[in-house]
Amino acid sequence: MKDAARSLAWDDFRLIDAVAATRNLPAAAAKLGIDHSTVFRRLKAVEALLGTPLFERHRSGYTLTPAGEEMASLAARVDQDITAVTRRLSGQAPAPSGEVRVATSDSLLSDLLMPMLARFRQANPAIRLDLVTGNAALNLSRRDADVAVRATDSPPDTLVGRRAARIAWALYGAPGVTTEGDWVCLGDNLAGLKVVRFARAAVPAERLAGRFDTVLGLAHAVAAGIGVGHLPCFIGDSWPSLIRLQPPEADYASDLWLLTHPDLRHTPRVRALMDSLGEQITAKRPLIEGTMPREG
Template identity: 80%
Template structure:
């Protein structure tokens, strides 16, 4: 019995406990995630090691012998101790801490991310945020940033992350101005500048609107939104910007061809770092809650 005690493992006690509580091998096997024959074979091996039966087999199920009652009671106590220690250690685990450098654009930060970052900071006081704002792609391999929140359909292959939403774009005008019946033929336009010239919305404006009615170009989405609200011209904006600004009105439904994916990206070496993982999980959850707005499904009435 002494040598057998050294041989028995915690999985053996779990098996004894499962059979004792379910009073049958199939139910015990289901609880343990193994097949019926495995439970039968392991139970016979345990009883052989101990040199005595732990269960009596009846038509109504398995009942504990006196030795089985002792072993089952021991298994229950060990299970309770393990659970208690685990809960205590989890409670004592240090909270994620340190600095996270986030790269994103002005419009994403101001009109989408800022409230999310505020909620994240309130829940994670040991994490400091360092924001890098701009449309230039930073090198996360050189630690120019730890996390990038970007709108792109072609994220760099050197980064890992998750696609959080699909950003819809639609045509907007100043709410104070009469809406043009035919924006292309009648209205002055504003669009993004050469730094964002690869976007389809920019190519559309430059290729369709007569040059004399292209009133202005802006190198940021936030600047473009202010220009439209000021009445300089009509223009395309992400719906999460245009649909929440009180000075703007949507002129047409979102154009699917102009949509782009919103990505949360980091370097592979950082993805399991607690502060990085905590931030990305928080942003992914909060962005998912705002997906109808981001994807243009919630226009202002």
């Protein structure tokens, strides 16, 4: 069977596909542009070569046997592969299209991803973006989203993707504000972060001016002068109203991941977005990782 399968030509697969699609020999012959008797003779030859029948003849027409179903499925995949290759080689490959739902946090979206998504859309106008923001990780296995851009050191085992950068955190304040004054930090919903545990342990309660349930809200509070606080360097080093007061603390850093479900990783629109964001985030790694000198 294995050696016999190697002897099959592309025309044999086209024959199997045509009979499976039309379920009768005259229609298959018309589809292939050959006569009825030739289809009958070649089908018998293929079945003899494989040593097993591919079709059963009933009053309703030709139906696939289990072996025939496998061969018809293979024929369809071969046809798709050949079509894709010839289109690509001739410069006619269709552009990725459709909708991609992206889950991320508000701070990552507004201060890092938005310009990247704009460039991606310019290069892929047939792809629509559906953005979902929040700090809770959506369940990609239930397709709450197609792609997740998350800061985490423990991505779910059920997802696949790439670690794009390491997010550095440092202490920032508004001009004129010092570490001797009030502090602000993140709230209970982000208590798992080391920066939150530090603030609770090291800052006296009477000096903790406020807690915020989003990183973006915390950044605005620091910029407004409510207190000093730890922020991701991609925010702190890019906002003119923020001043870095201490160097990044390695223990507070977390990985930035681009994640998707295994069933979606080869989908053209998902792959296009993952590749684009991966390249653009790599170019921004000095800012994200806190190693880019601040102008001025």
